[in-house]
Amino acid sequence: MAMTGRRRPRRRQGPILAFLFIMAAIAAAILYWWISERPNTAHETPEYRSLPHPIMLDGEWSEMGAIGQGEGLLIPLKVAEKLLGDGVRYEEDSKSIILTTDKAVLHFKAGELDATMNRKPFTLSFAAKEQDGELYLPFAPLKQLFGIQAVEAATSGIVTLQMPDQSIQTAEVPASSKKGAKLRSGPDKSFPIIEDLAAGTTVTVWGEEDGWYKLQSAEGFLGYAAKSNVVLGEIRRTPSAGSAEEEPFVAWKVTGERINLTWEPVYTANPDTSKIGELTGVNVVSPTWFELKDGSGQIISKADASYSSWARNKGIQVWALFSNGFEPEPTTDALATYETRITMIQQLLAYAKTFKLNGINLDFENVETSDKDNFVQFVRELAPLAHEQNLVLSVDVTPKSNSEYWSLFLDRPRLAEAADFLILMAYDEHWASSPVAGSVASLPWSEQSIVRLLEEDGIPAGKLILGMPYYTRIWTETTSGGETKVSSKTMSMDSVKELIAEKKLTPKLSADTGQNYVEFKEDGATKKIWIEDASSIAKRAELVKKYNLAGAASWRRGFESADIWAALDKALQSRP
The missing domain is CATH 3.30.457.10 (Copper amine oxidase-like, N-terminal domain)
Known part of the structure; x- marks a missing residue:
């Protein structure tokens, strides 16, 4: 007889396991929350x-x-x-x-x-x-x-x-705080403690992050404390550098008058001052007296006491020019060490004293880009020593370009920081050997050169002097076999006037350059002249006023026509 039995029912364990899993997850979450919210009590050594x-x-x-x-x-x-x-x-x-x-x-x-x-x-x-x-x-x-x-x-x-004149924000752990504050290694209480700050402790605030202050304690330790644990205090200022009694050097003391400088070219001999005539409006002359002789820092001088005396008697300052002779190799050597730089400086200061100069004008050109820092250092070392003798220090700079030897070596912002003035040589837009005929200094190009120094380099307008040309070039274009060759010759203002009269030419205003322009044929070649005259010089003076520059400089005396001095003075010194 077959045996039969009753099957016992299985217990349903799924819901129970699920319940236990949920409870475990909740417990883990509570534990994690408790651990994460609990402040870290460990101390850490930075x-x-x-x-x-x-x-x-x-x-x-x-x-x-x-x-x-x-x-x-x-x-x-x-x-x-x-x-x-x-x-x-x-x-x-x-x-x-x-x-x-x-x-x-x-x-x-x-x-x-x-x-x-x-x-x-x-x-x-x-x-x-x-x-x-x-x-x-x-x-x-x-x-x-x-x-x-x-x-x-x-x-x-x-x-x-x-640093001097540095603003320091202070804060304090409230004196009423029973637990003080914890200076932690990061902006959260999970970070370990760097230092325990007692109630009443004064700290320095360096920043803020996610509701925490970045602080420095009296013992110098850096860390973070919750903003709720400290109260901001006063902002104190560190002492100023130097003595309050020291007066800063004032480079230009002629109140209300812009600088009107002209360079005096001295190639072999100084000019006969009795033949110079009246320089209406000129208040600074810069004779090209000093030139670097060699890499040891020795200087060649063509200075002349009678010229200085003539200028002083006319109330004109003398800022003698010091050139590197446009020779890269000796320039590199002379700028390389303190010993060679101070050799140049000592000679310049001695000459300044001997010839009763009012300033030094540096004209370094054709310089290796690698000498950029050394040139800045030379100016930094010369400036305070020049000021000690009440000498103005100016530095000639070219418009910004990609030319290594003529532009890229000039760190204009750092030079402006050290020197009293930068003189922008805003000419040779089209240089003597330019493959294309054009203006020596068109007005738009000149203005752009100013703007780039002011806006891109941050040169203070009151430290910038606009250099302008008193010369122009007559360009000759000859075409042969479909190829045009260009050559040029430098001309003074009077030479251009004589040529225009001789050829019976009528100048026309060039809208592109803002200058008067003439063009004519001669011996099968095309001749072109962008003219510098009283009109173009007055327009350059207007740029000085437009950008509130320190003044103007002209290259050079001897290239100008007789009407230029008065025209420039009138335009330069008049007020809007």
């Missing part, structure tokens, strides 16, 4: 604590440290360069360190206490030194010259460097 004196700049670790402390504090050259830019320079071959401000040039060498300040003996208390492959500079002269402040934390050893 990386920079591995150095005895880490340096902080503007709320950031510089990744470098100082050596020594107090009066013997030394900071790395790299940090000084970051803070001061062109104000500090190191020449490795000679171990020379040169610090420059608008009033001082301090020169010293690594390992030596003897120095010179503005060419006078000066003794350092501590010498620059090399350590672990880094050069360290004594902090004391940096403070003296640039007004940098060093805040040294007593316990941590952290050094915070502050």
Whole structure:
């Protein structure tokens, strides 16, 4: 007989497992929430604590440290360069360190206490030194010259460097706070603690991020604290550099009068001043007296005391021109070291004293692009020493172009920072050997040259002088075999007038250039002249006024017609 039985029903476990899974997930979420919301109580030692004196700049670790402390504090050259830019320079071959401000040039060498300040003996208390492959500079002269402040934390050893006239936002952990505040390594309470800030603690605020302030404690530690844990305080200002009693050098003291400079070409002999005549409106002359002789920095002088005396008697300032002779190789050598640069500077200053000059005009052209920084350094070293003798320093610059030797070597913004004036040589738009005939300086091109320096390079208008040509070129175009050859000859204003009268030509205004223009045939060739005259010069003066420039400069005396001086003076000095 077959056996039969009853099957027991299975329990339904699916819902139970699902319920348990959900509960576990909820528990995990609660646990995660509790852990994530719970402040991190761990303390962390910052990386920079591995150095005895880490340096902080503007709320950031510089990744470098100082050596020594107090009066013997030394900071790395790299940090000084970051803070001061062109104000500090190191020449490795000679171990020379040169610090420059608008009033001082301090020169010293690594390992030596003897120095010179503005060419006078000066003794350092501590010498620059090399350590672990880094050069360290004594902090004391940096403070003296640039007004940098060093805040040294007593316990941590952290050094915070502050620039003069720097605005510092302070904050405070409220005195009523029972728990104080935590300075954390990041802008969230999950980050570890760098330092415990007690109630009443004053801190510096360097920024804000996601509801947290980036702070620096009195001991120099950097970190973050919740905004709710601190209260903003006063904004204090670091001390200014230099003495409040020191008066800045004033380059142009003739109130209400624009500079009207003309260059005096001196190739072999100085002019007979009795034959110069009246230079109506001219208030500065720049005789081309000085030229670089060789790479050692020696200078050739053609200076003449009688010319200086003649100018002074007429109330005209003398800004003697110093040229590099347009020779690249000796220029490179002469600019390369402090020793050769100071050789040039000492001669210029001596000549300035001997011939009672009012200024120096630098005309360096045809220079290697690699000499850009060295030329800037030369100007930085010359400027404060020139000012010490009440000399104005101006630098001639070309319009911006891609020409390596004639434009790209000029760092116009840095030159303008160091010198009193830049003189824009706004001519030779079409140079003597140009393959295309054209104006020496069309008005639109001249204006564009001004605008580029003002807008692209940020040159202050009050530091820019517009150079203008008193010469033009007669262009000759000859065509043979379908090919046109172009040649040119420089002409003075009077020469052009005589030619126009001789050929019975009638000049017409060229809309493209803003100048009068003539064209004629001669011996099968086409002759073209874009004319410089009282009309074009007056238009250039209008550009000076339009952009509120410091004044005008003209190349050169001897190329002008008799009516030019009065025409330029009237246009230049008249007020809108």
